[in-house]
Amino acid sequence: MxxxxxxxxxxxxxxxYALMAIGLTLVFxxxxxxxxxxxxxxMVGAYTYTLVATLLGVPVWLGLPMAILVGALLGYxxxxxxxxxxxxxxxxxxxxxxxxxxIVTFGLSLLLINLVDKVIGPYPYRGPELVEASRVAIGPLxxxxxxxxxxxxxxxxxxxxVAWLRxxxxxxxxxxxxxxxxxxxxxxxxxxxxxxxxxAISGGLAALAGGLLAxxxxxxxxxxxxxxxxxxxxxxxxxxxxxxxxxxxxxxxxVFESFAAVYISYxxxxxxxxxxxxxxxxxxxxxxxxxxxxxx
Amino acid sequence: xxxxxxxxxxxFWTSLGLLALVALAPLVVTNLYWQGVLVVCMYFAIQSVGxxxxxxxxxxxxxxxxxxxxxxxxxxxxxxxxxxxxxxIGVPSGVLAAFLIGCVLGRAALALRxxxxxxxxLAFAEILRLVISNSYGFTRGDLGLNVPGIFDDRLADYxxxxxxxxxxQIGVFLLLRSKYGLFLQAIRDDETAADSRxxxxxxxxxxxxxxxxxICGLAGGLYAHFARLISPELGLIMQxxxxxxxxxxxxxxxxxxxxxxxFLVYLLSEALREAGGYHLVVFALLVILVARFFRAGLWGLxxxxxxxxxxxxxxx
Amino acid sequence: xxxxxxxxxxxxFAGLTAVDSVTFAVEEGELVGLIGPNGSGKTTLLNIxxxxxxxxxxxxxxxxxxxxxxxxxxxxxxxxxxxxQLTRLFRQISAFDNLLVVGRALGMDAAEAAERAxxxxxxxxxxHVRNLDAGQLSGGQQKLLEFGTCFMRPPRVALLDEPFAxxxxxMRQIMADFVRRRHADGQTFVLVSHDxxxxxxxxPRAVCMNAGTVIADGPTDRVLADPAVIEAYLGGHAA
Numbered sequence: 001m002x003x004x005x006x007x008x009x010x011x012x013x014x015x016x017y018a019l020m021a022i023g024l025t026l027v028f029x030x031x032x033x034x035x036x037x038x039x040x041x042x043m044v045g046a047y048t049y050t051l052v053a054t055l056l057g058v059p060v061w062l063g064l065p066m067a068i069l070v071g072a073l074l075g076y077x078x079x080x081x082x083x084x085x086x087x088x089x090x091x092x093x094x095x096x097x098x099x100x101x102x103i104v105t106f107g108l109s110l111l112l113i114n115l116v117d118k119v120i121g122p123y124p125y126r127g128p129e130l131v132e133a134s135r136v137a138i139g140p141l142x143x144x145x146x147x148x149x150x151x152x153x154x155x156x157x158x159x160x161x162v163a164w165l166r167x168x169x170x171x172x173x174x175x176x177x178x179x180x181x182x183x184x185x186x187x188x189x190x191x192x193x194x195x196x197x198x199x200a201i202s203g204g205l206a207a208l209a210g211g212l213l214a215x216x217x218x219x220x221x222x223x224x225x226x227x228x229x230x231x232x233x234x235x236x237x238x239x240x241x242x243x244x245x246x247x248x249x250x251x252x253x254x255v256f257e258s259f260a261a262v263y264i265s266y267x268x269x270x271x272x273x274x275x276x277x278x279x280x281x282x283x284x285x286x287x288x289x290x291x292x293x294x295x296x
Numbered sequence: 297x298x299x300x301x302x303x304x305x306x307x308f309w310t311s312l313g314l315l316a317l318v319a320l321a322p323l324v325v326t327n328l329y330w331q332g333v334l335v336v337c338m339y340f341a342i343q344s345v346g347x348x349x350x351x352x353x354x355x356x357x358x359x360x361x362x363x364x365x366x367x368x369x370x371x372x373x374x375x376x377x378x379x380x381x382x383x384x385i386g387v388p389s390g391v392l393a394a395f396l397i398g399c400v401l402g403r404a405a406l407a408l409r410x411x412x413x414x415x416x417x418l419a420f421a422e423i424l425r426l427v428i429s430n431s432y433g434f435t436r437g438d439l440g441l442n443v444p445g446i447f448d449d450r451l452a453d454y455x456x457x458x459x460x461x462x463x464x465q466i467g468v469f470l471l472l473r474s475k476y477g478l479f480l481q482a483i484r485d486d487e488t489a490a491d492s493r494x495x496x497x498x499x500x501x502x503x504x505x506x507x508x509x510x511i512c513g514l515a516g517g518l519y520a521h522f523a524r525l526i527s528p529e530l531g532l533i534m535q536x537x538x539x540x541x542x543x544x545x546x547x548x549x550x551x552x553x554x555x556x557x558x559f560l561v562y563l564l565s566e567a568l569r570e571a572g573g574y575h576l577v578v579f580a581l582l583v584i585l586v587a588r589f590f591r592a593g594l595w596g597l598x599x600x601x602x603x604x605x606x607x608x609x610x611x612x
Numbered sequence: 613x614x615x616x617x618x619x620x621x622x623x624x625f626a627g628l629t630a631v632d633s634v635t636f637a638v639e640e641g642e643l644v645g646l647i648g649p650n651g652s653g654k655t656t657l658l659n660i661x662x663x664x665x666x667x668x669x670x671x672x673x674x675x676x677x678x679x680x681x682x683x684x685x686x687x688x689x690x691x692x693x694x695x696x697q698l699t700r701l702f703r704q705i706s707a708f709d710n711l712l713v714v715g716r717a718l719g720m721d722a723a724e725a726a727e728r729a730x731x732x733x734x735x736x737x738x739x740h741v742r743n744l745d746a747g748q749l750s751g752g753q754q755k756l757l758e759f760g761t762c763f764m765r766p767p768r769v770a771l772l773d774e775p776f777a778x779x780x781x782x783m784r785q786i787m788a789d790f791v792r793r794r795h796a797d798g799q800t801f802v803l804v805s806h807d808x809x810x811x812x813x814x815x816p817r818a819v820c821m822n823a824g825t826v827i828a829d830g831p832t833d834r835v836l837a838d839p840a841v842i843e844a845y846l847g848g849h850a851a
Contacts, residue, residue, distance in 0.1 A: 034411040082588060098410030099357050100587060103544055107583035110537050114576040225533065229422060232415050267430040274419040274426075281416050282404055299706035299743055475716035482702045482713050489700035492662055493761055494688035494717035549704070 006258045008141050014254025015154035019209035020227055021234040021246040022161060023075075023202025029178035029241035030191075030198050031086060033101035037078065038206055039228025040112040045071045045207025046219035047116065050127035060128050064153070067211035068204040075203020078108060079196045109224075117221040124223075127214030150212040157208065158247065161201070165243060174198060178241060206231075226270075233277040300481065301473050307551035307595070308469040314555055315462055322451060330566075331450055337562045338457040339365075339519045344543045344554030345464055346511030352549035353472060354504040355484025357414040360401065361512045361539050363421035366531030367394045368513030369520040370428055370435060373443045383446045383521050390517035391510050397424070398509025402502035409487075421531060429528040440527040443520045453522045460518055461555075464511055469551060471507075480504060541583045547595030556594050613676045615640050615800050616661065616692070616769045621670035623656055630656040632824035633670065638769060643791070643801045645815035645832060647808075649845050652821040654804050655697065658771055661802075662694040663687040675768060689718055691768030695775060697804075699758040703747030707738065707757050710746050715764040725764065732760045737786055752783045759787055769800040776807045788814065812836065820844065 024038050048070045049063035056062075082104050086097055131145035138148065165171035176184040177194045185191045209227070210219070217223060234253055238245030253273060261269035318334065325331055347361040371390025375381035381389070405416050429437050447453055471477060479500050482490040491497045520526050529535075538561070546557020561579055568575035586593055592600075614637035623631040631653045638644050648654050659665040661672060663684035671680045674692055702710050708729055715725030733739040736756045741749055746757060755775065762770045772791075776784045791801060791814060805811050811818060811832060818835040820828040822844040828835045835841055 028411070032411075034415065082584070085588065098414070099351070099355075100591075102357055102359075102411070102414055103540060104584055104587040106537055106540060107544075107580050107587060109580075110534075110541070111577060111580035111584065114574075114580060118574055118577060222534075229418070229533075232418065236412070236415055268426065271423055271426045271430075274423045277419040278404070278416060278423070281408060281412060281419075300709045475713070475722070478705070478709060478713040478716060481705050481709075485702035485704050486700045488664065488684075489696065489702070491684040492664065492688060492694055492696075492700075493714045494685050495713070496683075496685050498683070 002262075004141065006262060007255055008143065010255030010258030011251055012143070012147055012151045012254070013258065014251035015151050015158065016209050016213055017230055017234055017254055018158055018247045018250035019154055019205050019212075020231040021238065021250050022158065022243055023198075023205040024231045024235045025238065025241060025243050025246040026165075026174065026178075026198045027202050028235060029243075030174065030181075030195050031083060031101070033083075033086065033098060034105075034232065034235075035078070035199075035202070036102055036105040036228070037108040037112060038105075038202065038231060039224030039226070040109050041071045041074055041203040041206035041224070042210040042227045043116065043219065043221065043224035044074055044112065045210030046127065046214040046217075046223060047120065047125065047210075048207065049211030050125045050214050050219050051120075053128045054125075061130055063127075064208060064211050067207045071207020071210075072200040072204035074207075075199040075201070076196055078105075078203070079199035082108065083195065083199065084192070109228075113221045113224070120221075122221055124218035124220040125214075126218050127211070129215040146215055153212060154209075157205070161205070162243060162247070170194075170197060230273055233273045236277055237280045300478060304469065304473050304477065304551055307553075308465070308473075311465060311552040311555045312462070314552070314559070315458065315465070318559070319455075319458060322454060328450055331454055333563065333566050334559075335450075335454055335457050335522055336519075337559045338461050339515050339522075340539060340542060340562055341555050341558035342457075342461050342464055342515035342518075343512045343539045344546070344558045345461075345468055346508045346515070347539050348543045348548060348550075348554045349468055349472075349480075349511070350504050350508035352543065352553070353477070353484060354480040354501065355487075356405075356501060356504060357410065357417070358505070358508065359414055359418040359533065359536050359540075360421040360424075361508070362533070362535035363424045363531040364394045364398060364509040364512035365516030365519070365535075366428065366526075366528065367397060367424060367509075368516030369443075369526045369530055370441070370516075371513065372517045373441045373520050373526050374435065376443055377441055383444075387514070387517035387521070390520075391513045394513025394516070395506050395510035398506040398513075399502060401509070402505025405505070406498060406501060418533065421533065421536065425528050425531040428531070435528075438527060438529075440525050443524050443526060445524050446521045457518055457522065460514060464514065465551070465555070468511075472551065476500070541579050545579070545582050545586050545593055547593030548591070550593075550595045553593050553595045560594070614638055614673070615642075615675060616802070617673040618657075618661070619671045619673070621657070621660055621667045621672065623653075623660060623665060623667050629824050631660065631667070634821070634824070634826055635670075636819055636826060636829055638800060638802060640800055641795075641798045642817060643795045643803065643815050645811040645818040646802055646804045646821065647806070647811060647818055647835075647841075648821035648827075651823075652844070653824040654821055655773065657821070658694065658773055658802075658804060662692060662771055685717070691765075692771070693762040693767040693769075694771035695758045695762055695773055697773040697777065699754045701746040701754055701757060701761075704745060706743050707746050707749060707753075708733070708742040710757055711760060711764055714761050718765050720765065728764050732763060735790060736760050751778070752780045755779050756783055756786065759790075763790075763794075766794075766799060769802060771802045771804075773804045774806065775803070776805060776810055784810075808836065 020042060024035065027035050045067040048067040052058065052066045053060045053063040086101060129146040131149045134144050135142055136145045136148055165174060173189050173194050176189055177191050181191055234246055234249045238249035257269055257272060260272050321334060322331060343361050343365055347358065350356050350358050368390035371393040372383060372386030375386045375389055401420050405413050408416055428435050435441060479495045482495055483497055483500055487497055516530060542557035542561045543554045545561060547553025565575040565579065568578065590596065617637040619635055620633045621631055622633050634657060646654055660667050663682055666681050671678055673679065674690055679687055711729040711732060712725050715728055733742050738753060738756055741753055749757065759775050775787050788810060795801060803815060815832050818832040819826055820835055820841045827840050827844060828838045
């Protein structure tokens with residue numbers, strides 16, 4: 001049945017979107033700035049998975065934990081080298097800390113894209129599938145084996161991360177810093193550590209998404225740009241800083257795009273997300289589940 | 297005389313000096329290819345001036361300058377392709393289209409700050425690009441659109457672009473050295489306080505968006521008639537990244553920074569391209585380093601050196 | 613006709629009533645002290661008076677005209693100027709330009725604005741820092757400059773939000789003397805302050821707020837001796 005198929009495809013896409021968006025949401029929740037190099041974490045993950053799986057002669061699935069590791073390290077390094085100044089009373093950019101974050105992460109994005117372009121090459125790399133079955137039926141639904149596998153992995157990881165954030169020691173620290181950084185640091189929480197962890201998580205999750213999608217969307221230097229743009233949309237729609245909102249928005253966007261591509265316009269299927277973004281920012285800037293901030 | 301005015305004056309005249317050098321360059325640079333490179337430098341320089349006005353002086357973080365250049369290019373391109381309109385109608389129309397869309401963006405984004413604003417402009421830019429790219433029936437999409445040239449002689453193109461750059465720079469100078477320049481900087485530094493002290497914030501924020509868009513539209517319109525082939529790639533976020541890099545490296549929030557940055561970054565990128573192509577890596581690194589460690593950019597470096605060379609009594 | 617009048621002004625924030633039907637008027641030439649414990653709604657009221665917040669109910673009148681809901685910059689040009697408790701200066705331009713821009717925004721031409729700015733710098737003893745970027749000034753100098761932005765053109769009413777808080781005694785004295793001089797010339801002020809000695813010294817009249825309402829309004833001595841006021845400061849909680 002077409003509708004069911006579209007819905008499932010949309011949900012699966014939504015799961016990947018969620019992997020991208022959760023990390024970005026956490027980063028925004030903690031630092032209140034957007035990381036414009038987020039898409040490049042995805043790209044690095046895609047390449048890591050592909051290169052490990054094809055060149056190192058190890059089982060294909062090992063590419064995934066490698067991707068997560070590389071992504072996490074990259075995230076951590078980014079935070080330490082570039083984001084520290086944001087809360088160390090950085091004088092030079094004064095009140096323009098948003099501009100600083102945007103410009104410096106933009107630079108990082110350009111750097112990573114062009115570095116990969118030069119070192120590895122601009123041509124797309126095809127990543128091997130996890131499960132080499134092109135059509136697997138589960139009940140009335142049909143999708144490729146790889147898609148089912150990646151969706152399952154995605155769901156498990158997302159559920160795990162959400163639970164970890166809510167119940168674990170570090171997860172609670174993260175929530176505390178996101179809600180009130182000054183208060184958290186006064187209570188003895190090492191906000192610098194928390195920021196580093198959050199960045200590492202965001203890098204790891206994005207890289208995982210890149211790895212999972214590598215067989216479907218070939219890895220190329222600029223593959224991350226589009227993934228990132230979708231993440232920004234989701235983070236805002238979901239409510240900047242709200243992980244639950246990001247997950248819901250991801251699934252909604254995935255499903256909506258799936259239907260819109262068939263029933264409204266295939267050509268413009270990518271525009272909808274941005275139109276959504278503009279509408280949400282104008283009508284309800286706090287997103288689905290975010291908090292309204294008082295300006296004065 | 298206010299200090300902002302003094303600062304802007306010095307920066308302006310320095311930039312004119314640089315542009316005078318550019319005017320004389322064809323005497324030395326006779327190679328057509330490199331003359332073309334300089335024209336592209338000017339294309340980026342005009343956009344840089346426009347973006348700097350909005351982000352460096354008014355504090356509104358925009359990721360849309362390339363999209364507005366694309367609007368300007370397609371404005372004149374489509375008019376000439378479908379209606380055979382001459383460039384002297386096409387280019388101003390492109391500028392007008394960019395101006396109006398810039399007004400819309402400005403008004404829409406009034407309540408937004410920081411990353412919210414940046415993301416809205418990003419979404420706006422992508423929507424514009426995707427619309428042009430997907431309407432291939434009308435715009436020929438990714439196939440590109442052929443646009444007739446204004447002149448047959450490359451040097452004529454050269455001086456037209458230079459004239460536009462000088463005109464824009466003068467216009468921005470007159471604006472910034474007036475009280476309106478102070479209004480914009482006040483809005484940048486503290487919008488709420490500016491509002492409380494009598495500055496019409498809504499008007500000037502919208503105006504800054506519209507003017508910046510128009511300037512970028514002019515760059516795009518003239519570029520269309522120079523390159524004679526345009527595509528939606530003009531509006532890619534990567535192109536905006538170029539413009540941002542140029543202004544940041546040159547010195548954001550100054551009158552001379554955008555010009556220095558545009559010429560330097562693009563010329564070096566061309567020179568390095570011959571030498572193996574790591575130019576973009578180098579520039580991305582420069583952007584990061586400048587933003588992280590030396591926000592004042594190259595212009596700041598020049599100022600620091602000049603200060604060091606003056607006897608203590610002269611230092612402002 | 614009162615210079616500034618508030619009629620049943622109310623403001624709610626997500627279930628909390630920060631300002632509850634506040635009514636009072638300030639006559640020409642008065643120096644009114646607005647006091648009350650933290651959280652009593654003073655700053656919210658000030659934000660409503662200066663046009664930064666829209667009240668949910670009631671009206672604000674300036675020189676008899678209903679200015680409720682007008683943007684802050686319109687109010688400023690009509691002569692209602694305020695200073696902020698936490699200084700909000702234009703940090704990347706010079707101290708001089710900080711005053712110049714206000715003068716120009718209020719309609720002065722370049723020469724007049726420059727001259728007034730120089731005179732204010734002299735009055736506030738800040739002339740020596742006039743060319744420094746506002747962000748480079750010391751905390752006390754920034755406070756003085758913030759204070760000065762209200763006076764480029766004699767305002768119809770100047771709203772001063774805690775000018776004396778955390779400020780070096782010398783600078784307090786400069787501001788207090790300035791206020792006293794201008795008041796003697798007929799300038800209208802509303803002064804929000806926690807500094808009781810200064811309020812007693814400068815303000816003939818005081819209005820005390822607690823939990824969003826006005827609990828006392830009259831000659832300062834009487835208000836400060838009012839048991840409800842004392843209770844509010846010592847025992848009561850704000851909302």
